[in-house]
Amino acid sequence: MAGHTLSSLLLGIIAICLWAGHMPGAQAVPVPVTNSLDPRQSAADKLVFAHFMIGIVGNRGSSADYDYDMQKAKAIGIDAFALNIGVDGYTDTQLGFAYESAARNGMKVFISFDFNWWHPSTQATDVGRKIAQYASLPAQLKIDGKVFASSFIGDGLDVAQMRAAAGVDVFRAPNFNPSQTPNNGVVDSAFNWMAWPNNGANKAPQPGHSFSVADGDNAYKAWLGSKPYMAPISPWFSTHFGPEVSYSKNWVFPGDLLWYSRWNEILTLGPRYVEIISWNDYGESHYIGPLDSKHTDDGNSKWVNDMPHEGWMELAKPFIAAYKAGASKPDAYISQDQIIYWYRPTLKSLNCDATDTTMQDANNSSGNYFKGRPNGYETMEDAVFVVSLLKTAGQIKVTSGGNSAVTYRAPAGAYAQKIPMGVGKQRFELVRNGQSVLSGTSPRDISNTCPCGIYNFNAFVGQLPFKPFGSLDSQGLASLTVGLHVSTCQPTPTLIGTAPPPNDPQPTYPPAMWEPPSIPRTISTQPVTTAPPPSTPTSCNRDSEESPNLTGLCNFLCFKGWCPPGPCKCNSFGTPGWSDSNEAPGLPGSRSR
Numbered sequence: 001m002a003g004h005t006l007s008s009l010l011l012g013i014i015a016i017c018l019w020a021g022h023m024p025g026a027q028a029v030p031v032p033v034t035n036s037l038d039p040r041q042s043a044a045d046k047l048v049f050a051h052f053m054i055g056i057v058g059n060r061g062s063s064a065d066y067d068y069d070m071q072k073a074k075a076i077g078i079d080a081f082a083l084n085i086g087v088d089g090y091t092d093t094q095l096g097f098a099y100e101s102a103a104r105n106g107m108k109v110f111i112s113f114d115f116n117w118w119h120p121s122t123q124a125t126d127v128g129r130k131i132a133q134y135a136s137l138p139a140q141l142k143i144d145g146k147v148f149a150s151s152f153i154g155d156g157l158d159v160a161q162m163r164a165a166a167g168v169d170v171f172r173a174p175n176f177n178p179s180q181t182p183n184n185g186v187v188d189s190a191f192n193w194m195a196w197p198n199n200g201a202n203k204a205p206q207p208g209h210s211f212s213v214a215d216g217d218n219a220y221k222a223w224l225g226s227k228p229y230m231a232p233i234s235p236w237f238s239t240h241f242g243p244e245v246s247y248s249k250n251w252v253f254p255g256d257l258l259w260y261s262r263w264n265e266i267l268t269l270g271p272r273y274v275e276i277i278s279w280n281d282y283g284e285s286h287y288i289g290p291l292d293s294k295h296t297d298d299g300n301s302k303w304v305n306d307m308p309h310e311g312w313m314e315l316a317k318p319f320i321a322a323y324k325a326g327a328s329k330p331d332a333y334i335s336q337d338q339i340i341y342w343y344r345p346t347l348k349s350l351n352c353d354a355t356d357t358t359m360q361d362a363n364n365s366s367g368n369y370f371k372g373r374p375n376g377y378e379t380m381e382d383a384v385f386v387v388s389l390l391k392t393a394g395q396i397k398v399t400s401g402g403n404s405a406v407t408y409r410a411p412a413g414a415y416a417q418k419i420p421m422g423v424g425k426q427r428f429e430l431v432r433n434g435q436s437v438l439s440g441t442s443p444r445d446i447s448n449t450c451p452c453g454i455y456n457f458n459a460f461v462g463q464l465p466f467k468p469f470g471s472l473d474s475q476g477l478a479s480l481t482v483g484l485h486v487s488t489c490q491p492t493p494t495l496i497g498t499a500p501p502p503n504d505p506q507p508t509y510p511p512a513m514w515e516p517p518s519i520p521r522t523i524s525t526q527p528v529t530t531a532p533p534p535s536t537p538t539s540c541n542r543d544s545e546e547s548p549n550l551t552g553l554c555n556f557l558c559f560k561g562w563c564p565p566g567p568c569k570c571n572s573f574g575t576p577g578w579s580d581s582n583e584a585p586g587l588p589g590s591r592s593r
Contacts, residue, residue: 128165204376228272292470355453
């Protein structure tokens with residue numbers, strides 16, 4: 001038995017090493033990129049889009065600058081980017097880069113016309129011609145053979161004139177308002193932009209004027225009838241532009257647990273299409289994409305620097321899989337234990353009026369100001385928001401600043417909790433059977449001072465196990481000090497996004513399992529390498545079956561104690577579950593434990 005088992009082990013190791021291209025002298029074999037979406041996508045398919053702002057990426061120099069975004073988005077289940085365009089001189093150059101990158105990375109894209117800059121009353125022909133310009137490119141999203149196109153607002157557009165100018169069949173899914181466009185015959189679908197609880201007039205809810213996102217769903221679905229609905233979902237909305245830009249924006253919508261609760265609504269609603277608002281709109285703080293996605297600074301760095309949101313991508317991944325499968329909850333699509341948490345950097349009661357002079361508006365002419373605090377600030381909760389994604393139930397312990405620790409039972413699956421916010425360090429821990437499974441301290445403290453001297457109602461998003469997060473580069477920080485009235489804030493990241501916080505004990509993981517390799521910014525032709533197995537492979541006792549084609553081999557090796565990174569993924573750490581006296585799971589004739 002021992003000889004047979006040893007042979008099996010060696011064969012398994014050889015097979016996996018050959019698969020990964022790591023045998024001495026082995027060469028990495030390029031894998032051809034294929035489209036994940038048929039160019040004649042059916043109108044019946046469920047698709048997830050993400051709103052992508054072309055207006056802040058004029059500094060991109062080639063299609064390779066889009067690969068990072070395409071790969072990140074595809075990895076969590078996003079099917080296409082809605083490319084929001086204005087009338088900037090670099091728009092066509094950047095659209096060309098985006099379409100090229102999407103085709104190379106198996107993604108789709110489509111144009112979303114921003115009618116803050118386009119004019120529906122005079123530019124219907126121009127809109128149609130722009131659609132035609134990109135209609136035949138391989139990455140163009142098509143529904144039933146029709147070219148998919150969308151918009152931000154745009155009511156009043158002469159759709160018939162637009163279609164004539166396009167010269168191709170267009171599947172039109174604009175953000176028209178049902179009350180302003182009574183005839184739904186001009187659209188094939190429609191996109192509802194209001195992804196946040198609101199007052200019905202594009203501001204936060206007020207007493208007597210409160211509308212949920214579901215209220216908007218109902219209005220659009222009633223208007224569309226049998227036509228497919230594009231539902232919005234967004235994690236946050238906070239913006240704090242002042243006189244340093246051409247228009248002032250200083251408001252928030254209540255975010256709090258919106259990202260979690262809205263995904264659950266999406267699973268119940270089951271719309272044909274979902275659009276995430278947004279991938280990279282840093283100025284409105286509802287980005288889920290990484291900070292190091294190449295872009296220019298329109299002033300947003302004042303509240304975006306050191307505020308990663310990549311944990312929201314991790315939270316979305318099992319929900320997107322469940323949505324596409326028609327499941328009512330994401331539990332079956334959770335592959336490992338994770339804790340996603342977020343919070344604002346200060347209490348909302350903090351007074352920044354003395355230094356936040358960028359926001360002074362004595363006449364309150366825009367209606368956006370309240371002593372410098374953003375309109376709607378009172379609708380936000382002073383809380384730390386925690387979502388656990390667990391394979392099995394456990395105890396979650398959260399210590400927020402100087403507050404007493406809060407411990408609660410989190411069931412298997414996705415579960416949300418909010419904890420009173422305290423100034424200081426933020427610590428999180430998952431415990432099972434009295435043993436710490438995950439633990440860590442957030443890289444960002446909650447502070448009692450005004451960051452950069454301003455009101456910052458953006459969210460810091462973290463996750464356990466720790467994963468690297470991006471930082472703004474010099475172009476993304478170019479306008480940080482413009483308009484500030486403090487000298488203590490410099491245009492540089494201060495948080496380390498590539499390692500756990502110093503002096504904070506973490507669970508012991510094999511070296512290559514601690515930080516999964518990040519997605520490269522450009523496509524590389526170099527062989528991918530991984531760390532060698534630990535010299536004493538005694539830390540893993542079960543794999544997560546992340547590699548269906550290698551389930552048996554991964555189960556065997558991980559149960560033995562070594563879980564080769566890349567093809568296999570460890571799901572349980574502790575004493576190895578296998579010895580020569582009992583066989584490992586996943587192999588013919590073996591006994592399962």
